[in-house]
Amino acid sequence: MTAIALICCLPASAREAAGKGIASTGVIGIEEGQLNADYWIGRQAKPDATILDRKAIAAQNQRLHQQDKSVHDIERLPDTLSQAQVRGWIEAISQPRDETLYDERGETIAAATLKALSADLALDKIPASQPTRYGMVVRRADLRTFPTRLRVFNARGDTDIDRFQESALFPGTPVAIAHASSDGKYWFVVSPLYAAWVEKDRIAEGAKAPVFDYTRKTPYLIVTGATARTVHTPEQPGVSDVQLEMGVRVPLLADWPSDKPVNGQHHYASHVIELPYRDDQGALKFSPALLPRTADVSADYLPLTQANLVRQGFKFFGERYGWGHSYNTRDCSGFVSEIYRSFGVQLPRNTRDQAVSPAYNRIEMADGLSHEERLKIIKTLEVGDLIYIPGHVMMVVGHQDGWPYVIHDTTGITFRDRTGDLTRVHLNGVSVTPLVPLLFNREQPTVDRITSIQRIRP
Template identity: 30%
Template sequence: MAGYFNNTFPKIREEMLNSNFWIENLNLNLNEIASLNEILEFNKKNIEYGYIRDIFNTKNYDKYYVDKIIKSISKKHEEKRYVNGRQIEEDYFENLEGDLNLSNIKNISQYGMCIRRTIIKSYPTEDRIFKNCDDYSLDRFMESAINVCEPCTVLHESLDGKWMFIETYNCMGWVKKEYVAIGKKDEIEDYCNSKDFIIVTGKRITTGYNPLEKRVSLISIDMGVKMKLLRNKETIYDMDTTTGYVALFPIKSELDQSLEFKEIVIPRSEDVSVGFLPYNSQNIIKQAFKCLGERYGWGGEFFARDCSSFVLDVLKTMGVYIPRNTGEQENRSFGEALSLENREFEDKKKILDSALPSSILYMNGHVMIYLGKYENEYYIIHDTVGFYISRICDKKEGDLKYIKANGVTISPMSITYTTDGENYIRKIKTIKIFK
């Protein structure tokens, strides 16, 4: 039924909002970008060079090193900041620094697993601070988010004992203690490295309602999360398993709050895959479009993603692990990269003409997935706060209309401009394929 497509800018048609439009019109084949063995080697190289971490093979940090890395994350902001609409006073960060509890760092690292998706912050506080008094969406204490079933190293606790300083494969920071269960290293490593697993390929799924075990009932699980699979289980709680997958799910023991695993049934109707998806252009674009319209979440706030976590969650479904932030993805990860810096506008267009759809595009502070060229226009899908649209294709002329996207959207690059008035094609620095 026509009439329900609310289009706010030119060169976008309703049929373009479906991944099949791009796959069919660009004649994308199923050729692998890399095999699973090649992906494993790629991940291994990123670990060896320190671009991401294998937390199970890191050393037991001494207290001096832990003190150093906490201070590298929990740093006083020199710029004006606002909390609850009021400008932060001079002693604000001094009070927060006391909560870091640096005088009580132990020479002990513990291993944990996240039992709920939660945010990682640069200070152990629920305060949200902003650049402007009327902002509500870009909390400057946000570092990232950690998904359920994700392992971490626990290095320290806050003064009040309510926060933990953790290290994940691509991030460090403070999380609420209630969302992390401490467990045995061997048990967590066995879970994470199991060859029998399902991976969430939908934007997110939800565990079913469980009237017998509320700790595994109605829990959201994000794209890219792996869960260990079990075999030969006929009944879980009061449910037959014929129509589902039996997976292990992390919870906290009621006895001592330590990590334990409960069996759950994931219906086969859920958007999951047994093992990783094949790493090809079709799957990158399909996975990206599953997030179309999802709200933007700076650092992973609002139970959402930002531009860089959008890209890394898509790639995780294929087993590709990359750094957390845009600049690190561009400059501190292996991959086939082509620099477009200092190239003229027309040269950049020629390079895009031959670029593989599903390539990753980088500009300062932003990352996008390239959809390809269609009807002499270059398109991307990206997770963004907003951008400007011009009626003039490749010149900064006429009125620029601001699109407050606040989510995953597609954009025609030749008429899309950054907030500083630069055209997207002109601003591209790097085209990259992670392999």
């Protein structure tokens, strides 16, 4: 399809923007009025209708754990881990690197440095068998390819995408502790959604029962804002200034006595919650903590509705893109995962696993589909549908003139204006864009690279 033909099939607002060059916002097809949740909610016929109720969500989560091999049921791990199991986990992610990599100054990473990282895995120290150990995340923790803070990049000057950054774990997440790095500063952990290296001081080790009992305590609060942060309490630094992300569940100590201070402060202005922390010996302990009543939280998971999907997505609007949850933010798959987690819906961590998971109502977009057939399908998409292209995911936020618009955490978008000139906008954040005018490369429309659509609905 030519550039002119592509413009002709755009929504009216996108055609107008392309005719002018770029819209007033600097992003094709987007005007100021579209940059808020209420605009898109107001376009829905039944924005508050329940898409899936709690029972249906629980059943879907169960399917995920039963059918999706990317998900780890760590609570049901055997009491003893074999050397082969532990080594297999580590080698699945910590593969030797033979490509040229650069540091933050643009200098080539020496081969000796990369070789040393492989040695730091201490694979020869994995015992033939070992008792299964458990722990819990106490502070937001980066998951790393290797046990190092060294940031590496594929190109000089491109320091956004650290190739050793995998993901992040949030406070209250249970993990299995499988191995230690040669210097003892990192643990290799297996969480429900990911396995990688994490700094040891972010994990508190504890017995299996208290670790998993904590995840089931009631009553509880759900963080429904982009983030929430506990009150600064120098009397108990282990639970002071703890960042909690959207969808994180924390036990609520609802019966805390009104005349009993919490970590040196009266609690009438805050929720009293319970958080894990690491004592001086690295052991798992729990403590009351204060979460301000101004925090965006809910007494339960939010109802899964189109309106709530849009609202939750827009709470991240404008946030910087963070590959693998770098920059204390999130990437495209983390973005949609955290939106859905605020409803109690669990998703695999990475786009490659999300896109093919059998737990949802998946529409496979076969390679043989024509552009016109693909356009016919995407016109039927609804709010909350997840659209996958290689390495990226977008969530439908609504329609304009019959065509879908998406919200996504993206490095940038490419399109051709009415004259056929190629335009690249470096968004580097959570953004709303039309879908149809986007290009995957210089010539191929993004629509033609859609591999699948996941529908979190009946």
